[in-house]
Amino acid sequence: MESKSTLPDWASKPCIMGIDEAGRGPVLGPMVYGCLYCARSYEKTLSTLNFADSKTLKEEKRENLFENLKANELLGWAVDVIDPRELSAKMLKKIKINLNEISHDSASGLVTRVLNMGVFLTEVYVDTVGDPEKYRIKLSERFPSIKFVVAKKADSLYPVVSGASIVAKVTRDRALRDWVLDETAENMTRNFGSGYPGDPETKAWLQQHQHSVFGFPTLVRFSWGTCTAYSKNMVEVVWESDKTEEDGSSSSSGKRQLKLSSFGVTTSKRKNEEEIESSGKSRCKFFQARKLEHLANF
Template sequence: MGDSQMDVDVSLETPVPDVFIAPSIKQDLLHSGSSYTHFSAVPPTLQSKPKGDPTQDPQPGPACALGVDEAGRGPVLGPMVYGLFYLPLPLSDPLLRETHHFDDSKVLTPAVRSNLMEKLCTPESDLYTQCGWAVEVMSARDIGANMMKPTSTYNLNAQAMDATIGLIHGVFKQGVNVKEIYIDTIGNPSTYQKKLEKIFPTAKVTVAKKADSLYPCVSAASVCAKVTRDAALEVLYESYVEPTKEEQDEEMGNTRAPVEPGWGSGYPSDARCTTWLKRNMDPVFGWGSEARFSWGTVKDLLDAKEIAANVEWPVDGDESSRLTSYFGAEKDKDSDELGSWFGQSIEVVF
């Protein structure tokens, strides 16, 4: 249980202030710390067509390529998001690479990612009419709770694999004719691929390292995941935002510039993130559901005596920790301790 130590470009990982708020952003669920799934509507061009004979199964829609990728595996703040994207096989390169220039979300600027996601959600766009997408938003609270279970720990790889499988199952249930599946690997590619081939035997499965750079549908999935996470970070931060110094001073006729707010990218290597954690830490409860309590960064801050409250628990077997000690002075050894909880009996004389 610890933070990802990979180097990240903080400027590329930090959301733009006006990031596009996609339909995958469920504000109430985000603020409550809940995980959830969002599926876009299947475009009419990809839906199965009924046959003339009502007793026969519908004619499947066009063969589609499907890609899956994640965003936010390493951060200490915010959700981890798995994104899925699908479209007709012949359109993969022409539409995604040549027309709209999709690429691994980690090499696209936050503004470019946001614009691509907005096009995908705009009804007049060719992306909207030809493609479908979905995300699994795995909240920081649930990630931490699963990783810190006292028994049968549900580690991050297992959580990620279940999210991937659940998303793909969801698209099949919508009737999409998925024939090729491309996934950025978790662990050993061949082991992961064999597992998925057994689960989805009707599709060709390819699991590879750097799949988000190799396959356009995986690149598009990474954009869906990253922009959803970017927007989720902004929504979660809003609950901490107070009127800026500029806003307060406007009422007093003063125009001093405010201190720049925000918690940055959410990565432990981001100074804005760690500074925010230190400044906004409750000495007893730590933070809200936006923080991953199973991460080393959080654990270290909670263990730091100069920041967190020092809590001393009674030693096992210490008689002073008995529940009955809170109900009055110590009783004689021969007294009926349990019987006296609700007062003592008295003799009534008539």
């Protein structure tokens, strides 16, 4: 990730850091965690730099502020860009990881990274995700040497968090602006809009880029509720891993089940059956263990 590589002298003095996120709500694109840190003695000057909650600033102003803080040798920063593919995959795992957990891990990851660079962090200000007190305890347990301040609207309360919100927001906007779609189908556009589910441009883009089999391009966070509205236009997909969960049986890989019709052997009768696995039931153990079924009709 981009960040300053040589450690400045001030970093070995007590430092403060702010952490904020951008792109948590949008249905598409990466979620970005950003942090900004400086010597505690610089805190007063920081409040004169006109950092404000990035959402209240115009894009151009944000870009300027980001360029200024990058050029300022008394400030350090880092980002963690979480790819939408990773967000979807984690939230749709067999054992699902929710967005709060992903957020907490990303913030902790930034703290770890900055500590490993040799920065002497003493206080870290974090915009909360979920319950502030629980989050503060979680962070304090992971990093006992640091004092954490976790608050709602930290991005407008603490200039160091405002700065972090600018780092995160500008990085997210640039990532989306420069996004290269994985998919190579024709007629794909990059008019994503902001990515917020309510944005008419985003809605129009989702509408145009839905696909009956594949759903959406991987830029989209499939785990978002917004996507469910489109599922009626899409072919149903039944996952073996969901099935095993419903059965309450183990989800270990050794017990994965296989459907013979996935080899292309489907008849109208089989297709209507909800069973998606071959059971190998009432056959000898060899077949049972391998989920091999005797197929008499095809």
